[in-house]
Amino acid sequence: MRQTSKATVKRARGLRREMSPPEVLLWQRLRLRPGGVKFRRQHPVGVYVADFYAPEAKMIVEVDGAAHDFQVERDAARDGWLRGQGFVVVRVAAVDVLKDVEAVVDGVVRLILASR
Secondary structure, X not given: OOOOOHHHHHHHHHHHHOOOHHHHHHHHHHOOOHHXXXXXXXXXXXXXXEEEEEHHHOEEEEEEOHHHHHOXXXXXXXXXXXXXXXXXXXXXXXXXXXXXXXXXXXXXXXXXXXXX
């Protein structure tokens, strides 16, 4: 049985072409496999699309812009479903990515390496 619909896969492909500036900045670093960790961008998971996904750790990294201040309940429901499926969800503020992308990458990679 297919876990992810064709529509979600199509949406993920579109989102790869329309990433926000903080997502682009973070992807430029994550695609280099920091700490030997592989990441995917705009990865479909069920009915959702994760900003970034590290399959080795089943970790989803979400970049939250200002719009997320107004969708707290929706994000909580989404995170709950993802955690229920065994994923680790890490949310980082877009402003933190813009301020110090290397610190964000370092923090995410440390979490993954600590879980090995």
